[in-house]
Amino acid sequence: MDEADKRVIRALQEDFPLVAEPYKELAKVADMTEAEFLRRVLKLKETGAIRKMGAVLKHRNVGFTSNVLCAWEISEDKADEVAKSMSEERQVSHCYIRKVAPGWDYNLYTMIHGKSREDCENTARRLQEANGVTKPPAMLFTVKEWKKTGMKYFLE
Amino acid sequence: MEELSQFDRELLNILQENLPVSPQPFKDVAETLGTSEESVLGALQRLKREGYIRRIGAFFDSEKLGYVGSLIALKVEPQKLDEVANAINKYAGVTHNYEREGKYNLWFTLNSPNESFEKKTIEEIRSLDGVTELLNLKATKKYKVNVAFNL
Numbered sequence A: 001m002d003e004a005d006k007r008v009i010r011a012l013q014e015d016f017p018l019v020a021e022p023y024k025e026l027a028k029v030a031d032m033t034e035a036e037f038l039r040r041v042l043k044l045k046e047t048g049a050i051r052k053m054g055a056v057l058k059h060r061n062v063g064f065t066s067n068v069l070c071a072w073e074i075s076e077d078k079a080d081e082v083a084k085s086m087s088e089e090r091q092v093s094h095c096y097i098r099k100v101a102p103g104w105d106y107n108l109y110t111m112i113h114g115k116s117r118e119d120c121e122n123t124a125r126r127l128q129e130a131n132g133v134t135k136p137p138a139m140l141f142t143v144k145e146w147k148k149t150g151m152k153y154f155l156e
Numbered sequence B: 001m002e003e004l005s006q007f008d009r010e011l012l013n014i015l016q017e018n019l020p021v022s023p024q025p026f027k028d029v030a031e032t033l034g035t036s037e038e039s040v041l042g043a044l045q046r047l048k049r050e051g052y053i054r055r056i057g058a059f060f061d062s063e064k065l066g067y068v069g070s071l072i073a074l075k076v077e078p079q080k081l082d083e084v085a086n087a088i089n090k091y092a093g094v095t096h097n098y099e100r101e102g103k104y105n106l107w108f109t110l111n112s113p114n115e116s117f118e119k120k121t122i123e124e125i126r127s128l129d130g131v132t133e134l135l136n137l138k139a140t141k142k143y144k145v146n147v148a149f150n151l
Helices: A005-015 A022-029 A034-047 A078-085 A117-132 B006-017 B027-033 B038-051 B076-089 B117-124
Strands: A051-057 A066-072 A093-098 A108-114 A138-148 B054-058 B068-076 B093-100 B107-112 B131-137 B139-145
Touching: A005 A022, A005 A034, A005 B054, A022 A034, A022 A093, A022 B027, A034 A051, A034 A066, A034 B054, A051 A093, A051 B006, A078 A093, A078 B139, A108 A117, A117 A138, A117 B038, A138 B076, A138 B107, B006 B038, B027 B038, B038 B054, B068 B076, B068 B117, B068 B139, B076 B093, B076 B107
Parallel strands: none
Antiparallel strands: A051 B054, A066 A108, A066 A138, A093 A108, A093 B139, A138 B093, B068 B107, B068 B131, B093 B107
């Protein structure tokens, strides 16, 4: 990744213009031709630096009013298989294996979205049964959202 | 807030998966939907204004950009929670900060430009008045990061 790529990334962090030729406008911000800008965006997508070009919705406003972070304790030899399987579930938006900590043996985390608390609980139960997990997950329901924002890179 | 029309739903389902990287991306989307570029742009401006769309554009893999990330769980004394949550919100690398049910009551994600920056931030947060425990739950493998709803 070079300086020009960083200019592309900075431009893409701003509001995406809802106009006929949005990349032309962003290319101006990044001080390069539209063709060069498009070529670099495609390359960043290919390498995975851009994991998605698209839209993210405000889930509460489209009917998914409830979500829960589920922490699971899965034996090390099964964790990979269970994580893959849980990732297949549509209601699961995030699925990570994480390090454990003293007194905290949960190693697999899934974010589950649903139309109600009960809906989320049913999904968690279904995932538990489908994957033969004995211990129910810690259901870390949100009490309050203190911050939710996108990360801004290369501003230094 | 108006109800989403069938057209809105189809448009959002497509755009949640992919926004084309091409000179006229919304024209490409319009062709898939059998409509005009103008109606796609008009609908998106309205859906954004009405608060259905959080963000449209690029979403990055912070690690591929050289950043390091973690999930931090805190146990905070209840009477100090507001103060601690506000102090954590001030960090630019904190993108999500949630009060949650359970033994650890404050959970946040932290992105840092390098390991030593992360370490310094974590030590600062650990020493905040009211923080009694801190868990640094670094991801060892990411299986899915995709917030897309079937409308």
